[in-house]
Amino acid sequence: GLNLQISIILGVLAITVSPSGIIPVVQEYGGKGPLTQNLMAMVAIDNLIGIMLFDIILALFEGSAQGAANGSSLILIILLELLAAIAIGVVSGHVIVHFIKIKVENSQFLVILLGIILLNVGIANQFHLSAMLINIITGIVVTNLRNRSRTLSATIERVQLPIIVVYMTLAGARINLAVAATLALSGGVYIIGRLTGKVLGCYVLSGLSGLSKAVRKNIGLGLTPQAGITVGLSILAEQKIPEAQGIIIGIVLTGVIFFQVLGPIMVAKALKNTGEVTVNK
Numbered sequence: 001g002l003n004l005q006i007s008i009i010l011g012v013l014a015i016t017v018s019p020s021g022i023i024p025v026v027q028e029y030g031g032k033g034p035l036t037q038n039l040m041a042m043v044a045i046d047n048l049i050g051i052m053l054f055d056i057i058l059a060l061f062e063g064s065a066q067g068a069a070n071g072s073s074l075i076l077i078i079l080l081e082l083l084a085a086i087a088i089g090v091v092s093g094h095v096i097v098h099f100i101k102i103k104v105e106n107s108q109f110l111v112i113l114l115g116i117i118l119l120n121v122g123i124a125n126q127f128h129l130s131a132m133l134i135n136i137i138t139g140i141v142v143t144n145l146r147n148r149s150r151t152l153s154a155t156i157e158r159v160q161l162p163i164i165v166v167y168m169t170l171a172g173a174r175i176n177l178a179v180a181a182t183l184a185l186s187g188g189v190y191i192i193g194r195l196t197g198k199v200l201g202c203y204v205l206s207g208l209s210g211l212s213k214a215v216r217k218n219i220g221l222g223l224t225p226q227a228g229i230t231v232g233l234s235i236l237a238e239q240k241i242p243e244a245q246g247i248i249i250g251i252v253l254t255g256v257i258f259f260q261v262l263g264p265i266m267v268a269k270a271l272k273n274t275g276e277v278t279v280n281k
Helices: 003-013 019-028 035-065 072-102 106-127 131-145 151-173 184-209 214-222 228-240 247-273
Strands: none
Touching: 003 035, 003 228, 003 247, 019 035, 035 072, 035 131, 035 214, 035 228, 072 106, 072 131, 106 131, 106 214, 131 228, 151 228, 184 214, 184 247, 214 247, 228 247
């Protein structure tokens, strides 16, 4: 079986979802209603929770491996790093909003956006912060401050495909085929466990918010797509956990292939089941 550290990391990675597998489907079907509203919110929330848990757990693993004696000081350092990442993300988001407000040309905005993202990554690397957390906070800030603007999403759509290709190439380059061949069962367990966890977990927890039974039964299906963020985190995990030896990426890519192919179909099914399709298909 898998060791405890790898199992915990896989459990955290299972939380993350792929916006690129959800948002286009919702737009294509003209999704409108409580399921759609909650799906769009949960995409950001799931990824935010997943990234924060990932950073906390990796830091705890590293601390224990280095023999950190004072657990409370380690936790304090982790919390400070998370707060610093959030603060930088908030500042970056406001900077991007400023450029949206002054309506710079699309080509210039793309350069500015990529510059801010790369600056965030550089700051994160320099101060041992989470680049993904910084940038997801940046996106959340921009979306909430300029929720009627498509400038950011339209710009990202122009570059997201090559970025995803790079992610997949980097992940594929780290796969040991000899190891991957032994991971079929683990990959299947990951897929079943994630699908079950999404459907049952969302059904139970969404009951606390007073959503209808139809929405509760389908919101988990709508959160199944998985891709870029998960792959990026799995690469980082293998850099930090030497024992992984291609195991994490092998299992995650199995899940990503499955959920990125069938996930959008599940999103469409969830929209149809709740009667939120407004475009005839």
